[in-house]
Amino acid sequence: MPRRDLALPLAPVTDTLRAMFGTLDLPGLAPGLVVTDETGWSPATTLVDGTRLPDFLRAAARRWGGTPHACAALAWKSYSYWTALPVVLGWASARRVPLLDPADVLIHFEDRHQLLTMGLRRSTAVAVLPGDPLALSGLPEVRVVADEAELLRVLRASLLDAHLAPMIAAIQAEVRVGARTLLGSVASGIAHGILRATDVLPGSSVRSIATLLDALDLADLVEIVPNAAGEPTVQRRTCCLAFTLPRPKICQGCCVRSS
Numbered sequence: 364m365p366r367r368d369l370a371l372p373l374a375p376v377t378d379t380l381r382a383m384f385g386t387l388d389l390p391g392l393a394p395g396l397v398v399t400d401e402t403g404w405s406p407a408t409t410l411v412d413g414t415r416l417p418d419f420l421r422a423a424a425r426r427w428g429g430t431p432h433a434c435a436a437l438a439w440k441s442y443s444y445w446t447a448l449p450v451v452l453g454w455a456s457a458r459r460v461p462l463l464d465p466a467d468v469l470i471h472f473e474d475r476h477q478l479l480t481m482g483l484r485r486s487t488a489v490a491v492l493p494g495d496p497l498a499l500s501g502l503p504e505v506r507v508v509a510d511e512a513e514l515l516r517v518l519r520a521s522l523l524d525a526h527l528a529p530m531i532a533a534i535q536a537e538v539r540v541g542a543r544t545l546l547g548s549v550a551s552g553i554a555h556g557i558l559r560a561t562d563v564l565p566g567s568s569v570r571s572i573a574t575l576l577d578a579l580d581l582a583d584l585v586e587i588v589p590n591a592a593g594e595p596t597v598q599r600r601t602c603c604l605a606f607t608l609p610r611p612k613i614c615q616g617c618c619v620r621s622s
Contacts, residue, residue: 375457393482547601
């Protein structure tokens with residue numbers, strides 16, 4: 364009888380996270396990624412529709428003490444990184460893509476050490492290619508797509524079109540901050556996530572970054588450049604606004620530092 368949880372479909376994601384960080388107890392993510400008890404958690408739809416977005420932005424203001432638009436930009440940088448990471452790692456490691464519809468992403472603000480923690484519902488769908496063993500598993504969570512091109516289209520539709528883009532619109536209804544600034548953090552987070560996992564992912568990390576960013580129409584927001592040792596690094600073309608904080612921070616690859 365097939366298993367009804369996500370342990371098998373998401374194994375490439377959790378295995379890669381463990382290899383990257385040495386643990387699955389990570390700041391920003393539910394332990395093991397899947398939320399087994401939803402008590403105290405809310406779906407990300409409450410951010411997208413604006414219901415809990417003011418709570419999120421107030422938490423960011425308390426954490427960083429900067430201007431409203433700078434705190435919103437930094438809150439978004441954190442949220443979009445942790446939300447995109449399972450998708451990015453699933454695609455890059457095994458061409459298995461968790462489909463992060465906002466209703467299937469759970470959030471809470473209970474950890475005082477973190478701005479926000481996110482996790483996935485057990486019912487979260489995973490898109491796979493026909494040759495993946497899961498394609499014949501019979502699991503209701505598994506969605507089989509025709510080919511690589513459709514997998515990237517599905518990735519974009521769930522991550523960007525249905526989740527991150529509507530949340531950007533909700534943030535802009537609360538705070539004056541540009542979409543390009545916010546999308547720059549999405550592009551940077553994807554690139555950083557892939558590069559951090561270079562040693563445990565198959566294929567070329569630079570090529571994987573280019574493929575994902577092209578699929579999301581975000582390729583113009585970052586550049587992959589070699590550092591002094593010749594290793595690829597991320598150079599942003601937009602700023603996350605961390606340099607405007609009361610305790611200014613210039614991030615690695617910041618366009619302010621490079622200008």
